[in-house]
Structures are given as C-alpha cells and as structure tokens.
Amino acid sequence: MGLNKYLSKIFQKEWKAEKDENYDYDAIMKTKEFEFRQTKNSVVRIEKPSNLVSARQVGYKAKQGIFVVRAKVRKGHGTYSRPKNKRRPKRQGQAKLTRRKSTQAIAEERVSKKYENAEVLGSYKVGEDGRTHYYEVVLADRLATTIKADKELSFLSKNQKGRAERGKTFVGRVNKEENKKNHAKNKRKKNILYKNNRSK
Secondary structure (H helix, E strand, O other): OOHHHHHHHHHHHHHHOOEOOOOEHHHHHHHHHHHHHHOOOOEEEEOOOOOHHHHHHHOOOOOOOEEEEEEEEEOOOOOOOOOOOOOOHHHOOOOOOOOOOOHHHHHHHHHHHHOOOEEEEEEEEEEEOOOEEEEEEEEEEOOOHHHHHOOOOHHHHOOOOOOOOOOOOHHHHHHHHHHHHHHHHHHHHHHHHHHHHHHO
C-alpha cells in the first residue's frame, strides 16, 4: 500500500472522529477547526496543504508558482432584503431560498478575486463547524516561468483568466449542469400548468 492510501485513511479517521491506540483523531480535528476559527480574515494563504492527497488530486505540485489558500464560507442561504409591507408572511420570500451555487464554488470565486494574477486549479473541503465551511483552494500563477514551462499547466497562460468565475473548474461545471437541469424541470412544470389551465 502506497503513501497516499495511508494518508487518505488518516484523513478519513479524522472526519469520522475515530479513536486509535496511538491517536485521538476527534481531538486532532477539533484543534484544527479551532485554529481555522481563530483567523480573522476569510481568505488566508498557507505554506503547505493540510490534506496532501486531495491537493494532489486537484493539481497541486511542490514547485514555484503554485500555492494554497484557505477560505471560509458561512453556512445557510445568502442574505435577502426582507420586504417591509404589503406581504403576507407566507409571501415575504425568506424561506426555502438558496444561493443556487455551492459554498465551495463561492470559496473559489472569493480566492480568485483576491489573487488576480493566479488561476484556480481546484479545491477541497478541510473542515466545518456550526457556522462555517472551510476549504483549501489550489492556485497557479499564470505568469510564472515554471508554470509556462510545465506541459500540464502551460494552458493557464493562454485565455484562462477568471476560471472560477466562469465555471471552468470542476465545482463550477457541476453547478452549471445542476442549474440547467433545474431550469428545464421548472420549464416543464410551467408548460404542464399552462396546458391544464388552457384546457379548462
């Protein structure tokens, strides 16, 4: 069994909060989340990825031009302005509202806006508590010579600006597909209702 399998097993134990003869993985995870919570800024650059296996799957390499950033996004739906008058409580548009976008995609967009010279390769979840989700986002500097020389990442230097905002990452593509499905579903419902009302 290779090193990656051992590392992935360790991170799975942390997520499941298991206890071993040598380590208390629940306590380790809690201390990590406590450290995440102590940071004031929502976007923080870190030296190394905390989950090396997930980082490599996303596209992380230990070379110049590639770095990792931790971002936090609060849970729940987005903020909506509440109408002040002329509404029943049922029609005030406060319940069952979603952002129509995953919190992971929001984290990627926030990071890409802060680091304008870099492009998002991907992201993975690191932890969560009662209020926030924590993600680590892997970025690559598209102007760095090491990135231009790399065969796998050289495409970033050509017309790839704003990948996260345009839904070019894996998470962005998933959101686009889901939105298309929901749109088609709602359209079918409206057509059925229209036909039924017309037949009456």
